[in-house]
Amino acid sequence: MEFAELIKTPRADxxxxxxxxxxxxxxxxxxxxxxxxxxxxRQDNVEELWLLHSNIDSIEKRFIGSLGTIVIKCxxxxxxxxxxxxxEESLNxxxxxxxxxxxxxxVNKDFSICPSYPPIVIVPKSIDDExxxxxxxxxxxxxxxxxxxxxxxxxxxxxxxxxxLTGTNGRRCKEDEKLINxxxxxxxxxxxxDTRSLNVAQQARAKGGGFxxxxxxxxxxxxxxxIERYNILQESLIKLVEACNDQSHNMxxxxxxxxxxxxxxxxxxxxxxxxxxxxxxxxxGASVLVHGTEGTDSTLQVTSLAQxxxxxxxxxxxxxxxxVEREWLQAGHPFQQRCAQSAYSNSKQKWEAPVFLLFxxxxxxxxxxxxxxxxxxxxxxxxxxxxSYASQFGTFLGNNENERCKLKLPQKTMSLWSWVNxxxxxxxxxxPLFEANSLVIWPSVAPQSLQLWEGVFLRWNxxxxxxxxxxxxxxxxIKYNKELQVKVNLLRRQLAELETDDSTQDDGMPESP
Numbered sequence: 001m002e003f004a005e006l007i008k009t010p011r012a013d014x015x016x017x018x019x020x021x022x023x024x025x026x027x028x029x030x031x032x033x034x035x036x037x038x039x040x041x042r043q044d045n046v047e048e049l050w051l052l053h054s055n056i057d058s059i060e061k062r063f064i065g066s067l068g069t070i071v072i073k074c075x076x077x078x079x080x081x082x083x084x085x086x087x088e089e090s091l092n093x094x095x096x097x098x099x100x101x102x103x104x105x106x107v108n109k110d111f112s113i114c115p116s117y118p119p120i121v122i123v124p125k126s127i128d129d130e131x132x133x134x135x136x137x138x139x140x141x142x143x144x145x146x147x148x149x150x151x152x153x154x155x156x157x158x159x160x161x162x163x164x165l166t167g168t169n170g171r172r173c174k175e176d177e178k179l180i181n182x183x184x185x186x187x188x189x190x191x192x193x194d195t196r197s198l199n200v201a202q203q204a205r206a207k208g209g210g211f212x213x214x215x216x217x218x219x220x221x222x223x224x225x226x227i228e229r230y231n232i233l234q235e236s237l238i239k240l241v242e243a244c245n246d247q248s249h250n251m252x253x254x255x256x257x258x259x260x261x262x263x264x265x266x267x268x269x270x271x272x273x274x275x276x277x278x279x280x281x282x283x284x285g286a287s288v289l290v291h292g293t294e295g296t297d298s299t300l301q302v303t304s305l306a307q308x309x310x311x312x313x314x315x316x317x318x319x320x321x322x323x324v325e326r327e328w329l330q331a332g333h334p335f336q337q338r339c340a341q342s343a344y345s346n347s348k349q350k351w352e353a354p355v356f357l358l359f360x361x362x363x364x365x366x367x368x369x370x371x372x373x374x375x376x377x378x379x380x381x382x383x384x385x386x387x388s389y390a391s392q393f394g395t396f397l398g399n400n401e402n403e404r405c406k407l408k409l410p411q412k413t414m415s416l417w418s419w420v421n422x423x424x425x426x427x428x429x430x431x432p433l434f435e436a437n438s439l440v441i442w443p444s445v446a447p448q449s450l451q452l453w454e455g456v457f458l459r460w461n462x463x464x465x466x467x468x469x470x471x472x473x474x475x476x477x478i479k480y481n482k483e484l485q486v487k488v489n490l491l492r493r494q495l496a497e498l499e500t501d502d503s504t505q506d507d508g509m510p511e512s513p
Contacts, residue, residue, distance in 0.1 A: 012089050017049065018081035029082065031096055036072075038082075051080070053097065060186065061094050063087060070094050091154065099155070101125050101182070102147060107132050111402040114142035116296065116332030118401045122147035124182035131175040138165055138173035140209060143295045145180050148303045148327065149281075151310060156281045157183050158288045160303050160331070162295035163194075163201075166210030177216055183287045190220045191280045195273060195292035195299060197226035204293065220289070225273040227298035228266055233353040236262050241343035244457045264450050270298070271362050271445045274305035282310055282440055296332050297355045303327055305362055312438050316375040317429060321417050324384070328356065334399035339389045356388050357456075364453050366443045373437040378455050380429035385456060387416055432478045 015029040017038050025047055027040035036056075038049040051074070060071040068090025072080045084090040102122050107129040109119045113136045123132065123146060136142040140162035149158040159180065165171065184190050192212055194201055201211045201224060212222060228236075243257035258264075280286045288306075292298045304327045313319035328335075337351035360381045367374045367381075388396045394413025398404040419425060443449075452458070 012084055012086075012093060014085050016083040018083070019049075020079070029084070029093070031093065036097065049080075056097060058186075059094060059097055061090065063090070068094075070097075072097070094155070099150070102150075105129060105132060111405075114144070115402050116141060116334075116400040117143065117146070118330040118332075124179060126182050127175075127179050131179065134175040135173060135179055138171070138176050139163070140165060141294055143332075144176070145289055148290070149307050149311070151281050153282065154285050155185070156285060156287050158277060158281060158290065158303060158306060159183060160295055160299050161289065161291045162299075163204060163209045163291055163293050164212055165208055166205060166213065167208045168205050170213060172213070172216045180217070180289055181219060183289075184219055185287075188219075188286060190287045190289065191277075191284075192217070192220050192222045192289045192291075193273065193277055193280075193302065194222060194224045195227045195290065195302060196224060198224045200226070209293065223276070225269070225276065227269050227273060227292070227301070229292070229297055229355075230351065230353050231348070233266065233355065233358065234348065236266060237354045237357070238343050239263075240457060244461060247461065258452065264447075264452070266358055267362055267365060267450055268445050268447070270301050270358060271305065271365065271443060271450075273298075274302050274309060274362070275442065275445065277302055277306040278309040278440070278442075281306070296334060297338075297353070300327050300331055300333055301355065301359045301362070304359060305366075308363060308366060309442065310440055312373075312436065315373055315437070317380065317426065318421075320376060320380075321420070325417075328359075329395070330401055332400040335388060335396045336399045336403075339396070342389055357385055360385050361453050361456070364455075365450055366441070368451065369443050369449065370437070370441050371431070372433045372435045373441055374431055375434045376429050377431045378453075382455055383420070383429070391416065393419065432475045 010031050012029045014026060015038065016024050016026050017040075018024050025040045027038055027047070030037045030039070034053060036049075036051040036053065038047075038051075040047040051072070055074050055076060056072055057075045058073045060073075062069040062071070068084045068087055070082045070084065070090060070093065072082070074080065082093075084093060101124060103125045105121050105123050106119065108114055108117050108121060111117070111119065113133060132144055135144040139145075143162035145159045145161040147157060148160045151157065164173070164176065180190070194211055196204070201209075204210055212220065214220075214222065239261035240258070240263045243254065243261060246254075246257070249257065277288050277290060280288050290299050290302050304323055307323060307327070308314045308320075311319075314323045333356065334351065335356070337349075338353050338355050340349055341347065341352050342354075364378055364381055367378065387393060391397075392414075393416040394404070394409040395416035397409055397413070398407060404410065420429070
């Protein structure tokens with residue numbers, strides 16, 4: 001992502017510049033991909049200031065009423081003050097300047113520092129690659145904290161990693177502490193969301209793992225939110241499918257078996273944690289670090305769903321594809337291990353778990369609650385579920401980017417996205433109710449708000465003929481209404497043009513005697 005793409009307010013007028021040894025001057029402030037440019041509006045004495053973003057050492061923000069003040073402290077020891085009218089403009093400009101605190105690191109270009117990470121990661125600019133090596137030895141599997149999401153609204157970020165290797169002796173790593181502290185704004189606290197219960201996290205210390213000690217991370221508040229893993233999730237899927245296939249029970253018995261599977265309970269736990277992460281970022285104005293043990297399963301569920309809640313781009317087809325690519329494929333979710341078997345296999349492998357399916361189910365729950373905010377329909381999610389378990393494409397093969405490169409899958413196989421994004425296929429996955437929604441959406445996690453995803457779990461047990469027919473009829477009605485609206489708008493324009501012509505002709509007629 002280029003810096004210029006993150007500029008929300010590229011220009012502000014009536015800005016007052018204060019500098020040492022100069023009188024205050026009013027003018028226009030412009031932001032480009034490389035410079036902050038100030039130009040006075042006085043005709044008699046034009047003044048300009050060009051400041052490279054790379055010369056900015058730190059910034060401070062103050063607000064008095066609707067007037068925002070940004071104090072810029074430069075690497076050459078200058079201190080510059082900008083008074084900007086309008087709180088929103090001030091915040092936008094401040095967050096745009098602060099974005100330059102991140103960099104692309106190629107420290108893992110040969111997969112030597114972390115086998116399950118991609119070759120390129122985004123990290124704080126103040127952390128060098130040598131420090132990243134040290135942090136990697138302190139995190140399980142070398143999965144050091146990396147940027148997952150940048151919230152344009154307030155400049156807060158979400159990072160993800162694996163657990164720290166504190167062990168029973170309370171081992172610490174100052175480079176790790178410095179890395180995650182680099183994401184905090186002055187005077188701000190952050191939240192570490194551990195997707196394990198406190199008891200499980202404490203037990204991990206006996207095996208060399210653990211969690212961040214408050215004494216070493218005083219600016220961070222640790223929150224434990226238990227999300228189940230591995231065999232518990234696999235058993236839950238098996239019980240759910242068994243209940244859906246058994247049609248000999250009455251309604252009470254069916255509901256009892258559905259509840260006993262705990263599938264909807266897992267949905268609730270994941271969604272609740274994702275909402276918590278989104279709330280910390282958007283409403284608390286705090287940065288977040290998410291991790292569990294390895295950081296390849298529940299961590300990715302939470303970071304992905306939080307982005308769907310916060311970022312409208314993730315609710316589009318291309319945006320969702322990019323999310324899956326970034327937060328699942330490149331982030332090292334082991335698809336080959338997790339999706340080796342589904343619910344019917346007699347050979348239950350230790351690493352099998354419907355982690356990605358649960359994520360898709362959570363997305364379906366949000367889509368059902370906000371049916372107009374997503375560009376894609378449930379057929380799109382169903383297609384991703386099918387291809388994650390068995391596919392003629394190479395996208396979901398292997399356990400991480402490292403394995404896919406060694407197997408030369410990009411050269412030997414076709415990408416799923418290239419097939420999906422063809423116009424003839426894309427139309428099947430578009431939601432006819434979609435209306436772009438730029439707002440944050442907050443899904444309900446109340447039991448009555450969560451439902452069984454019938455499109456996956458009941459589609460082979462009962463015919464969907466009538467549902468499909470009603471869906472097709474709905475599309476026809478929507479298309480007809482849109483075409484009708486276009487015709488109405490056209491008639492209105494034509495009528496307005498006729499009225500304008502009549503008015504012009506009337507004005508040109510001589511007055512009657």
